[in-house]
Ligand code: SF4
Ligand code: SF4
Ligand code: SF4
């Protein structure tokens with residue numbers, strides 16, 4: 001595209017008071033040779049926008065550089081259509097609002113921002129959306145036919161899309177089909193499960209194709225283009241789908257590990273699942289002799305919230321025990337139920353059912369069971385009663401129910417081991433190592449993905465598929481594959497329904513976005529995608545290994561094989577590639593490198609250090625903006641360069657910046673680790689790992705390692721930004737100016 | 744502390760059936776807000792929440808003999824703060840009446856005061872600030888009565904000075920008969936009986 005560039009400087013919002021506009025205009029037209037440069041006191045107003053539109057029409061401007069507010073605001077106002085390049089230069093939050101007005105340093109900051117913006121605009125090309133040769137499918141594959149799976153399929157059908165439902169058992173229903181009743185809104189009484197009606201509406205729905213006694217043998221391709229092999233009652237079926245919902249549910253925690261609570265030792269000690277099945281079967285009776293049940297004790301958190309068993313809370317078993325206590329009372333109003341608990345956790349409105357259970361006269365005892373025994377054919381439980389500070393004994397029990405927690409179906413019983421490359425640290429004699437939970441080789445078989453990074457979804461430490469439970473709950477580490485229901489996290493039926501609906505909507509959204517070449521979360525709508533300059537690829541495999549979403553496969557010769565529809569456009573591969581051959585039309589190693597070079601580095605004797613901050617666009621950049629909005633002040637010597645994800649960090653920038661006389665480099669990325677906030681899951685972690693290798697570069701240049709620092713910034717950390725910058729500036733002052741200045 | 748106590752729901756049942764506001768304790772979730780709020784907590788042998796748990800456990804003797812149940816001053820703090828809206832004070836008074844009815848008098852003076860207070864309201868429809876203490880003081884015997892009177896002499900004089908106490912005996916209120924009817928009816932409605 002032949003670019004005709006124009007720079008527009010907004011002088012509103014205090015920008016005009018903080019900066020001398022004329023020298024900036026001169027910089028644009030003279031030094032940066034931009035043919036057109038105008039200023040306006042209210043650029044985002046109708047008149048301002050018209051000014052730009054007029055230039056587009058009359059002057060043929062197609063590359064628009066706007067110096068004004070942050071790129072995070074007014075993007076709709078400054079949208080001039082898909083055939084125009086718009087580059088936003090921050091003069092407001094990060095200059096006028098956070099720096100002293102009419103100071104030389106403030107002016108220099110604005111000018112550098114403009115230099116970087118012009119350089120970036122120069123390197124930007126219009127992205128052409130990816131279009132696969134094959135036809136895109138918008139059908140949704142749902143794996144698992146329990147409440148979550150059936151709901152996802154039904155919601156898909158309701159929205160007008162075709163669903164394919166695969167269930168491994170010989171009937172739909174999952175755990176819902178095994179329940180007597182459920183507790184749901186408004187949590188006052190028991191409700192019927194209506195499982196049969198639900199199953200019927202699924203099987204009779206013309207838009208749902210149901211495969212029972214079936215498994216998914218293979219999923220290849222990517223969103224919009226998945227080809228799925230299903231083994232259905234022994235027959236092979238092939239389907240094409242656009243997206244997948246995994247709703248493979250949960251299994252109860254293995255009570256055989258709870259011998260200390262009498263399971264396996266006494267017949268009348270059962271799990272909550274066994275209790276439910278018994279109730280659904282018609283009558284609750286003592287398993288030992290089939291006699292009537294009067295006194296029942298429920299042991300809550302049986303194995304749950306216990307580091308040796310299931311370390312987390314399943315959030316539903318309290319409610320389940322209250323439900324089952326209600327069954328017992330309904331069967332025999334004279335019966336007495338004891339509920340031995342650590343904490344009662346009836347989440348949200350379900351507290352009302354706790355009230356009901358109390359009002360029904362069930363006895364809640366706070367404490368831990370220390371012994372389960374038998375005397376005269378009846379059970380007894382000894383416990384430490386925390387509220388009374390006494391040891392108590394509850395006798396004459398007909399049954400003891402262990403409220404066991406939910407284990408995601410994805411979690412393997414034992415950590416799988418795979419063959420490691422020779423000489424791997426920690427490998428056993430056979431050369432095998434334990435698979436990490438966050439790899440694609442950990443989870444139990446459900447999807448059989450033909451992905452280089454493994455056949456299943458990477459999981460979190462307890463085996464739940466990796467997703468961000470607040471920010472993007474349904475997303476997984478595999479684009480176009482969404483999880484729903486108890487495989488994602490333990491939840492009760494009401495939440496399962498919401499969850500499945502949400503995941504189905506996400507899946508549909510993904511097929512639609514993919515069909516027009518758009519990215520899904522978190523860069524929803526992005527049309528760019530990474531392009532590989534294959535001639536120079538050394539087959540180092542870094543890109544295929546580091547892509548957090550498993551987007552890149554490998555061909556038989558070991559060449560990377562990108563799957564653009566699986567790509568989230570984070571740029572992690574771009575940062576990983578040592579040959580720097582991966583780039584986007586509007587984002588590349590060269591582009592950022594040239595932005596860094598565009599910064600004007602004053603001579604050493606001017607005593608004006610220069611620091612660049614590579615900022616993650618998702619959380620850190622808004623935090624910096626917020627600091628500006630709050631009028632916090634920081635050093636005028638720092639230059640912010642936004643990045644899609646810090647995982648795109650390429651070490652060459654650091655080498656280039658330092659050899660170009662930049663005194664220090666700060667990296668602002670998201671929190672990583674167990675409570676990560678990285679929108680691309682692994683990006684900020686990878687950036688930090690890469691950074692650990694930067695010492696070589698620094699040693700080579702004989703520079704201090706303190707010149708490069710990584711800082712985790714959450715979106716709420718805006719108030720810390722001035723302090724972080726100031727402290728870093730002090731460090732830079734201590735180590736002194738970069739000796740490479742002026743080379 | 745190797746003594747095991749057995750959970751026995753029969754006392755809880757007894758409380759639900761016979762104590763005013765007794766079934767309310769079913770809803771107690773032992774959060775401890777009442778205990779933390781009670782200004783008399785430090786004089787109590789068991790805080791309210793613990794009394795409630797002891798009822799569930801079946802500790803009949805300990806509960807009915809607890810000082811706590813007779814110490815409640817009806818400040819209402821617990822009732823206002825209880826997240827489960829349990830009228831804690833009603834339960835405490837209910838338990839006190841029930842205990843007295845069972846012949847358990849853990850705090851005789853408190854019980855005497857309560858009885859005299861009630862009798863006076865029933866008789867006059869109001870409290871006579873001289874007569875009530877006199878009766879309470881002398882209920883314990885003549886010598887004790889003199890001692891207590893001297894002890895509170897100062898307060899009595901101040902009350903007189905501020906015209907909080909009249910020298911002449913209080914008279915019955917108008918419509919005392921209607922009041923008595925109301926009180927009789929209330930007594931019948933309660934489980935424990937107000938004038939135990
Ligand atoms: S829901 Fe209740 S029983 Fe279940 S793990 Fe949580 S606290 Fe324990
Ligand atoms: S690393 Fe990011 S940009 Fe690269 S292929 Fe994977 S998802 Fe796409
Ligand atoms: S990181 Fe770069 S050089 Fe290595 S395999 Fe990928 S594309 Fe090739």
Ligand code: SF4
Pocket residue numbers: 770771772773774775776777778791792795824825826827828829831
């Ligand atoms: S405040 Fe209410 S719920 Fe909490 S312990 Fe006291 S009585 Fe029970």
